[in-house]
Amino acid sequence: MLNVCVLLKVVPTKQEAILEKIKRIKGVRKAFYAYGRWDIVAFLELQDYKSIRVISGEINSIDGVRSTETLPEA
Amino acid sequence: MISACVLIRTERGKFAEVTERLKQFKEVKNVFAVLGRYDVVADLEAADFEALGNVVLRMGRIAGVVFTETLVEVQAKGD
Numbered sequence: 001m002l003n004v005c006v007l008l009k010v011v012p013t014k015q016e017a018i019l020e021k022i023k024r025i026k027g028v029r030k031a032f033y034a035y036g037r038w039d040i041v042a043f044l045e046l047q048d049y050k051s052i053r054v055i056s057g058e059i060n061s062i063d064g065v066r067s068t069e070t071l072p073e074a
Numbered sequence: 075m076i077s078a079c080v081l082i083r084t085e086r087g088k089f090a091e092v093t094e095r096l097k098q099f100k101e102v103k104n105v106f107a108v109l110g111r112y113d114v115v116a117d118l119e120a121a122d123f124e125a126l127g128n129v130v131l132r133m134g135r136i137a138g139v140v141f142t143e144t145l146v147e148v149q150a151k152g153d
Binding site: 005030032033034035036037069073 | 081150
């Protein structure tokens, strides 16, 4: 299993809907709003690097997500 | 319980040592070396803000750690 940390900047009015959607994504172990430079932090456990690309694309396409930074386990 | 994500940069080549050292903190639920702008990421859980602050300060003093950025969970009522 590969750990992944995804950091998101989102449109404030949509943050609740976004967090709900992220929590429902398979592999998401933890997701929360955060203080600081990023609005939402998500920790995921995924099969392989390919599924990281798929899930990262899925997260990026959620309405209201401005930008993300994906940190896959080395 | 309050969660936090700690983004860490280490001295060159020290990420394995730092990761092992961080595993010894009971508040560190998960820690792993990463690819990208940071070297190590830690998933923390602490009883409250004060405990969280203490553990982050202790983490910052670990040999090899040169930078940390802590993203603390926003806990709204009813969470």
